[in-house]
Amino acid sequence: MEPRLTLADCLRHHLRLTGTHVGCEHGVCGACTVIVDGAAVRSCLMLAVQAEGAEVVTVEGLSNDADLTPLQKAFRRHHALQCGFCTPGMITTAHALLSEEPDCDAARVREVLSGNLCRCTGYIPIVEAVLDARAAYQPKGRDRSGDCA
Amino acid sequence: MKLPPFDYACPTTLPEAVQLLATSNGDAKAIAGGQSLVPMLAFRLAQPSLLVDLRKLPDLRGIRISAKGVTLGAMVRWRDIEDDERLDTAHPLLKAAIAHVAHYQVRNRGTVGGSLAHADPAAEMPGIAMTCDAEIAVVGKSGAHVIQAADFFQGALTTALTPDEIIVEIRLPAWPAGRRWGFEEFARRRGDFAMAAAAVFYDQDANGKAHNAHVGVIGAADPAVEDVLNGRAIDAAIIAKAEAATSAAVDPQDDIHASAAYRRALVGTLVERALKRAAA
Numbered sequence: 395m396e397p398r399l400t401l402a403d404c405l406r407h408h409l410r411l412t413g414t415h416v417g418c419e420h421g422v423c424g425a426c427t428v429i430v431d432g433a434a435v436r437s438c439l440m441l442a443v444q445a446e447g448a449e450v451v452t453v454e455g456l457s458n459d460a461d462l463t464p465l466q467k468a469f470r471r472h473h474a475l476q477c478g479f480c481t482p483g484m485i486t487t488a489h490a491l492l493s494e495e496p497d498c499d500a501a502r503v504r505e506v507l508s509g510n511l512c513r514c515t516g517y518i519p520i521v522e523a524v525l526d527a528r529a530a531y532q533p534k535g536r537d538r539s540g541d542c543a
Numbered sequence: 544m545k546l547p548p549f550d551y552a553c554p555t556t557l558p559e560a561v562q563l564l565a566t567s568n569g570d571a572k573a574i575a576g577g578q579s580l581v582p583m584l585a586f587r588l589a590q591p592s593l594l595v596d597l598r599k600l601p602d603l604r605g606i607r608i609s610a611k612g613v614t615l616g617a618m619v620r621w622r623d624i625e626d627d628e629r630l631d632t633a634h635p636l637l638k639a640a641i642a643h644v645a646h647y648q649v650r651n652r653g654t655v656g657g658s659l660a661h662a663d664p665a666a667e668m669p670g671i672a673m674t675c676d677a678e679i680a681v682v683g684k685s686g687a688h689v690i691q692a693a694d695f696f697q698g699a700l701t702t703a704l705t706p707d708e709i710i711v712e713i714r715l716p717a718w719p720a721g722r723r724w725g726f727e728e729f730a731r732r733r734g735d736f737a738m739a740a741a742a743v744f745y746d747q748d749a750n751g752k753a754h755n756a757h758v759g760v761i762g763a764a765d766p767a768v769e770d771v772l773n774g775r776a777i778d779a780a781i782i783a784k785a786e787a788a789t790s791a792a793v794d795p796q797d798d799i800h801a802s803a804a805y806r807r808a809l810v811g812t813l814v815e816r817a818l819k820r821a822a823a
Contacts, residue, residue, distance in 0.1 A: 396546050
């Protein structure tokens with residue numbers, strides 16, 4: 395593997411996992427967010443070789459079956475996507491946040507999502523969807539849904 | 544843009560890392576979190592022949608707190624500072640400033656050492672290092688030595704580091720209980736680079752007079768207005784004087800985001816707000 399290959403391009407072009415989108419390629423837009431060892435990171439700002447030995451979860455990895463996760467269902471319910479380009483990054487970022495902080499408030503959701511650009515929705519439906527999905531990440535909800543641990 | 548080609552090494556010891564940097568004709572770069580360096584590569588502003596990844600080096604990660612102060616290992620991430628509750632009292636100014644660094648994803652990888660080595664004039668960590676008279680411990684082929692922050696930062700994106708040197712840690716002097724402080728930053732969006740920020744602290748004697756005042760500015764040169772504060776009670780009149788002195792002292796540049804006049808006023812206002820917070 396070439397050292398200059400970013401994790402984002404490795405996922406898309408070598409592993410054919412095209413759910414991870416590449417927008418700006420310099421760490422501004424957040425579209426390429428993936429979860430590395432439990433932490434949301436920008437995969438365009440990480441070399442693939444730096445992921446040696448790490449667990450990488452992409453948007454494809456959030457659901458084990460054909461059904462949508464509670465977070466994805468909340469996005470659909472709240473019309474939190476239009477063109478969909480930013481959505482994988484929004485979902486992975488929000489998943490990491492809710493996994494760590496299932497009780498986060500609207501201000502925290504806004505702060506965290508400020509690193510992800512969306513040019514369609516105006517963000518409000520996205521914030522509402524993330525807030526709505528919180529229940530699925532709280533211990534009881536997690537047991538019930540089984541697919542977002 | 545795609546990154547330029549380079550070789551990659553991931554040493555497991557510090558001497559090995561130094562050796563790799565030293566034998567690359569000054570053309571190699573150390574990479575820690577990569578949150579500044581990888582964009583530099585993407586823009587082709589940096590085209591090193593070799594990247595030396597520091598991720599497997601032991602001993603660069605811890606946050607140590609002692610009577611002498613706070614020591615941050617070079618590979619400490621913004622996230623680690625945010626999560627360390629000891630710092631709420633051990634260094635509240637550091638904690639407040641670091642809360643403004645970058646966005647969620649970048650905070651999970653960006654490091655203290657990387658920010659110091661990159662030396663962006665709008666970045667919080669170099670500003671705090673300067674304001675707090677920090678020491679930066681480095682190691683290179685001639686051995687280990689310590690550089691004062693004022694000597695380390697030589698201008699925008701320019702430091703005293705030689706091509707074979709790696710930052711090991713930064714040492715912030717002890718923070719006495721009762722110290723007055725404030726940190727104020729203005730950015731277009733929370734997490735974006737600061738248009739300007741101000742970090743201030745001072746100690747107060749039994750008569751309510753300030754001494755040991757430090758006023759640091761991010762996004763412009765430090766204004767050297769401590770003499771306005773030392774020996775005075777920090778009241779509204781003194782704060783107004785410090786604001787005016789700051790605006791008069793700094794000499795910012797016009798750029799795409801704001802005019803020099805706007806920035807001069809902004810820096811003064813941020814120092815005013817930080818002092819009001821400190822005195823409250």
